[in-house]
Amino acid sequence: MNPLIMHVVSGNAFFTGILLIIIAILMTFRKGNSVYRTATRLIFIIGLILTALTSTPIYMPLAILFYLLPIALMVLLYFDSISPKLIISLKIISILTCLTAGIIELTNCIIPDIAPLNCGKIYVVGDSVSAGIGFKGEKTWSEIVEEKTHIPVRNMSVGGGTVKSAQTKAHLIKDDNVLIFLEIGGNDMLGRTPFPRYCQELDVLLGSLKGKNRTLIMLELPWAPFHASFLKAQRELAIKHKVILIPRKVFSGVLEGSASTVDGIHLSNYGQEKMANAFLNICGHALKRLK
Secondary structure, eight states, X not given: OOHHHHHHHTSHHHHHXXXXXXXXXXXXXXXXXXXXXXXXHHHHHXXXXXXXXXXXXXXXXXXXXXXXXXXXXXXXXXXXXXXXXXXXXXXXXXXXXXXXXXXXXXXXXXXXXXXXXXXXXXXXXXXXXXXXXXXXTOOOHHHHHHHHHOSOEEEOOOTTOOHHHHHXXXXXXXXXXXXXXXXXXXXXXXXXXXXXXXXXXXXXXXXXXXXXXXXXXXXXXXXXXTOHHHHHHHHHHHHHTTOEEEOHHHXXXXXXXXXXXXXXXXXXXXXXXXXXXXXXXXXXXXXXXXX
């Protein structure tokens, strides 16, 4: 997949955008010629666009300040009659707002440390990314994990799977003391599932999977631009149902690179290896303690 696209959907572009906005604001402390001013505005606009495209959910009052203050600042710089003290205050507040938004989002990028798991079996609930597409010699990441951990892995993923269809699979999981790994929702995004329905169906799915000594782990999806509400819902429902949520940079890292997929989405064998390694990097240390 295109590196620029991956930079955006992984959420990394949010931090790049913040950096560019801050650089543009700092550049306004120096009065330059028309080329310098044009460059400043261009850097600012690129930064603003990048932050908007990443689908990063920002707490609403902070989001208003995050976007409106820097824009207001750039507009007011055109007017010489504006008080210099007001301009400087706006610059400082804008920079602090950007830093605050960046720090808050950074906390969502930390890969959680998973405690030792009382796990007799691993279930994978996903779509065709985990199910595979059946090309000759294909070996899914769940098979690789089973070989490396010697823990039974039941892959319940199906091509075209959605959050709604995953509810049927959830009811088939009867045992406790299991790890349930969710890679689901991509088809809801591609199929344009309405947001209220997505929230309701994900809430039902996670609620139905909870059980005695069950550990639920869910991948954040690399959401397409302007899907911040979907990512926000994923994070909030993970907290509600005590699901361990893996930052979207992990899934994006698996998809990154032309050799990782056969068509930009579905994993090649190399991509399957990357996915297995990503899973083991997150859970492997906990699983090994039980072997």
